[in-house]
Amino acid sequence: GAGVSQSPSNKVTEKGKDVELRCDPISGHTALYWYRQSLGQGLEFLIYFQGNSAPDKSGLPSDRFSAERTGGSVSTLTIQRTQQEDSAVYLCASSGTTTDTQYFGPGTRLTVL
Amino acid sequence: AQSVTQPDIHITVSEGASLELRCNYSYGATPYLFWYVQSPGQGLQLLLKYFSGDTLVQGIKGFEAEFKRSQSSFNLRKPSVHWSDAAEYFCAVGFNSGYSTLTFGKGTMLLVSP
Numbered sequence: 001g002a003g004v005s006q007s008p009s010n011k012v013t014e015k016g017k018d019v020e021l022r023c024d025p026i027s028g029h030t031a032l033y034w035y036r037q038s039l040g041q042g043l044e045f046l047i048y049f050q051g052n053s054a055p056d057k058s059g060l061p062s063d064r065f066s067a068e069r070t071g072g073s074v075s076t077l078t079i080q081r082t083q084q085e086d087s088a089v090y091l092c093a094s095s096g097t098t099t100d101t102q103y104f105g106p107g108t109r110l111t112v113l
Numbered sequence: 114a115q116s117v118t119q120p121d122i123h124i125t126v127s128e129g130a131s132l133e134l135r136c137n138y139s140y141g142a143t144p145y146l147f148w149y150v151q152s153p154g155q156g157l158q159l160l161l162k163y164f165s166g167d168t169l170v171q172g173i174k175g176f177e178a179e180f181k182r183s184q185s186s187f188n189l190r191k192p193s194v195h196w197s198d199a200a201e202y203f204c205a206v207g208f209n210s211g212y213s214t215l216t217f218g219k220g221t222m223l224l225v226s227p
Contacts, residue, residue, distance in 0.1 A: 101159055105156055
């Protein structure tokens with residue numbers, strides 16, 4: 001079947017605007033993760049969803065960041081009032097169980113001008 | 114706190130030569146260990162993983178890695194590098210705290226010279 005997909009692939013926005021990034025996990029995968037990849041910081045965990053449990057938001061850098069997962073499938077990461085330091089590649093991954101391999105999507109490159 | 118270290122930011126290897134990329138972690142128990150590769154503009158592709166059992170694991174594209182508990186290491190190796198192996202390689206560790214969000218090393222950029 002299809003892998004993890006993310007949209008858009010690229011997003012350019014102005015400082016202060018809100019953006020939404022979408023992730024479609026592999027069908028049947030119950031766990032979904034968001035990571036951020038930026039120069040100098042490497043790959044950082046942001047948030048994790050597992051089934052119907054409350055998400056682990058411990059990696060979100062500020063309250064401007066939020067995410068939801070509807071129907072246990074598609075997830076949206078929202079960044080409000082974007083700042084230039086939010087510029088990065090946002091990667092989504094999914095896995096079949098909590099200890100299974102994470103498969104990554106191609107990422108969304110966000111540029112905040 | 115748990116951490117993952119890839120001490121080499123860049124490595125240049127001649128095509129056909131052998132390769133070893135280093136990865137060390139800091140954790141009190143045995144973690145889940147992964148190597149991913151990322152080509153320019155691409156997402157992360159899993160090369161191999163270690164959960165338990167045989168400490169020498171084979172992956173795709175001719176890569177292998179060996180888990181050494183005594184050294185807290187999980188080094189990636191390939192006996193003969195091809196030009197298409199030029200990419201960035203990430204070691205990642207899942208610490209078994211009930212779920213396994215990954216902690217990544219900073220990555221090692223592999224350059225392959227003719």
